[in-house]
Amino acid sequence: MENKKTNLRKKQGKSLTKRITGWLHLWLGLVSGIIVLTVTLSGTIFVFCDEIIDLCGGSAKYVQAPANIKKMSPEQLLVQFHQQVPDRKPFYFDTYKDADRSFRVASATQPPENKNAEKAAKPKGRGPRGVFAYHYLDPYRGKVIGSTKSYEFFYVVAHIHAQLLAGKLGKTVVGIASIIFFIQLVGGLILWWPKKWNKTTRTAAFKIKSGTKWRRRNYDFHNVFGFYSVLPAIFITITGLIMAYKVLSDLTQEAFGGVTDAHKIAEKYEPEFDSQKKPLSYASFVEKSFREFPEARQVRIGIPGKDSTTVYHVVAAQFIGLKSIVNGKRMEINKYTGNEINYPEKVRMHEVIEHTNFDLHVGYWGGMFGKIFTFIIGIICTSLPVTGFLIWWGRRNKSPKKAKEIKNIHQHRKEEHYEQMV
Template sequence: MTLKKIIGQVHLIVGLVTGFLFFIIALSGAIYTWEPELSRIAFHQKVKKENQPLISISDIKNTLQQKFPEGDFRTALYRDPETAIEVLIYVPGTYFHAYLNPYSGELIHLQDMNKGWISKLKNLHRNLLLGPPGREIVHWVTLLSMGMLITGLVLWWPARGKPGKDKFSIKWSASPKKLNYDLHNILGFYATWILIFTIGTGIFWGFAVVRESLKEVSGENTLTWESPQSMVPTTGQAGSKDEVLNSLIQKYHTTYPEAEVRINIPHKEDEAVQLSVIKPKSGINAVNFYYHDQYTGELLKGNFQNGLAENRSTFSKINGLVYDIHFGTVWGLPGRILACLASLIGSSLPITGFLVWWNKRKRKK
């Protein structure tokens, strides 16, 4: 048996074993590419722009105290003037996103993030709705899928000579069997160049040994970081924490009008206030983090692990890039469209591949 035939057998066996699971993972991933748009509709995030100041942190606390007093208010994300403020709330066993009108403070929508079809879609992609065991299955299917891409490219290359025109274009007028073969062979070839990146980034997340090896190579393990901390005042000297938070969110939203601003609510005495300045469509590595004393509002400076984008470590930059590549956001909207199309084609490959095998099996009989 030739090497190419051995590779073909490996491709076939692994495809038959993992095909159905890969179909689910790829299809759910293709749909989840549009999670921001789907969430905007499902969670009623769109609001009418008004010519008045945005609500303060105190206003958010008042609304939550009335509507959801059992929740633990953690962060508030201020977006553009036509989008609701997204509030992260912890409760035992789960967490919620509350969406508030940025002008009136009205609670528009309250979503348990472990429930609902968008959450199920995310978990279907991550763990097949099976929890931790499912996550391990997804990791190994992802790894085997990378092997499928590589062996598929080997099988796509002709046994002799260079690829002809028939290797790059689908003959739509061909017989159903030939058309199915082209859909598997040719569409698979084109999608592979995108899937290599989306699957490769999935492997990065799925296997700690990959991340730890990269940390070692990049020198991440040798770096030391400072911890931003608030100076706890003596009794009687502390001012109003809400006033500081209100002042900070107003200042940042005024200073960065085109950016999204997330503010973290301190829960420990010496914890600093973290503000994230997010540039829409610029990727995770463009996010700047700032820290302030929760009692005085003073800007804290230091060598923080999550600080200014320009000071991010090599591993942190790679980690952020992995996220953007996986969802295609590294190339903006065109990248997301490519990632979605490649995943849709990827989800079709187990089906067309099975039909190729079945037709050959019938022909041999």
Template sequence: MGSPKPPIKKKRTFKYWTGRIHLWLGLASGILVFFLGITGCILAFEREIEDAVQDYRFTKVEAKPLLPPTRLKAIADKALPHKIAHSVNYQSGRTAQVVYYHDSPAYYFIVFINQYTGEILKVKNMDDDFFRIVIMGHYYLWLPPEIGQPILTTATMIFVFLLISGLILWWPKSKAARKQRFSVRLKSKWRRLNYDLHNVLGFYMSFIIIFIALTGMIMGFQWFSKSVYWLSSGGKSMTAYEETFSDTTRTAPLSLNAPAADVLWARFVKAAPGFKGSYDVHIPENAKSAVEIAINPDPSTYWQADYRYFDQHTLKEIEVAHLFGKLSNASVADKLIRMNYDIHIGAIAGLPGKILAFIASLIAASMPVTGIIIWLGRKKKYAKTKLIEHHTNN
């Protein structure tokens, strides 16, 4: 008998190296992708779940005048002394909300007040809210934002590459292979079923998952957000958001029977009887602040809101150049950035969009798990093959 022939080395193809990179990046980022997918599933129906279990969010519409913003703020201030109110929210059929949010010192409270009677229905510390806690994990991994956000956004960027490389690896070479790779064979053995779940479901949902991942990157990386804006605007730079201020040289009081925020809010309410959307009124904190009123015709999303700014001393409207101004003034690139969050959670397409976002997040969470099972199976198979070759050659 002659000596055994040395094994023939296979040529390292593009698909081979794609597979190796796909494997190692998948192992490196898998746990974070799983975490983002699971928390994304939890957050998909946040609003619907809150509405179902928190009855204090609703107040029956009555044929009575609404209490003005400054009155609601004054009531809420008694419940939260030494806190600064951020905004007062009105929406037909829902309880008014006075929001207290501040970076330093950090706090976030919402006071729910009956907008007709002034009765406080709930004072909620959002730091103790379940969904708020999940959001902080989903955005920052419960770490300081400057640490947690880059970690999770980098994992998201790697996941986008994994989705693209996965499509390259999955793409069938022949017609016969195509017939097998577009369906999950439920009656097959569990290893084959796991393989199909990883590849076939990943293929069908990959484009939705990519949209979710890319919108996450827009929120997580400033350079990526600016790049998307630059491309969608035809080479223009995004105008940075700047706080709008009143003219402090015009501090003489106006001959009004109410504070500026109340007068402006009342004008909008009177101009749109039966309005079903929401008003967010930002009451000036000092003589320099402007009055901001956000009018959103569809509170289930955010992108359509008109953000209006007014000098508190003259009531004159202040025009802004950044994207958080009037919707009618927004460019295509502005609207794309405005839509980003609504696209990310699927709300842009209503309930069907949220259902798709939930399914996509669930499949995204499953892919690291099914991928590791495939890798362990191949590793075991490779070890078994090497053992057989060893016994054969000896």
């Protein structure tokens, strides 16, 4: 009987794989925990950026449409914007089919012309892009009726997520932390996996035990919620790594029929700048977009930064968010003819693959359901470094008496289990 118990104890002990995995899981988690928490939290916040930006727009998103008066053209409204907000440079605008929707301009503060003044005026940590904001204009009268810097907030959140606001170094740190997090997820699944499946192990693996103290509750949160989120979390991490590392992005492009040097190829199909030719008006692009896409309720047109730009970026859709579109199309338009640029299929696929990977990463793949699902996974992933740290801290700071009691309880339970198996 004693020999059987001894053999069972050896068999029930942790395998070498689990011991190594456990060691890596602990120390990799401690090393990368703060970075992972920052990246996952910022990514989770970004999921609902469109809804929050719309909420911040408030009543300025709508106007009282007067009878028998047409909306001003985008050119006229941009002139009005420059006159009322001269210190800002617009880089795209949104116009809407609905009569009661205001005209929205995305802009950034312009750096001062004087270099010394620029150095003195530039806020700490700001680049030359300035501060982003949305301004809402009455499309019938041209008056600025509201603004929000929610654009700036989510720009900062996105760059915390991608590079910790630390440029190339931050991007490298985030990339390494993401790889570690991927290893952590796989390792966590290995550690979670019961050695034998029975009613007791299934209950412990899939359910959080009620009526327990916070240490046990925290342990269950980490294990159970970690398991339920592991596959989508791995998927989100992989799509993030594809965006972070060019080698993975290139492999993805080649695997799905895209091309790695799409932008260089695209330039060959774009018209050359001709100072003698006059570009078509923004109004003509808007009218054409609504005419060709009758289901579209919104059109966005990028404002070129220089006159030599010959291609306009146009989006027509039911809804266009900060980085998302719903039931619509992105187009590159010849500014002289108004026709869409006829890029090769591989160049078009490059854009489709790039945008699809982004949508999969941030939850735009499934409308509101996809966002809610991704948000929940993000919350769980954000909690994992915290609950994992508390498990480690709790074990490290147990009193000798408490540690002995817990050890005796675990030993007693093991012996009961061995006797039942015998």
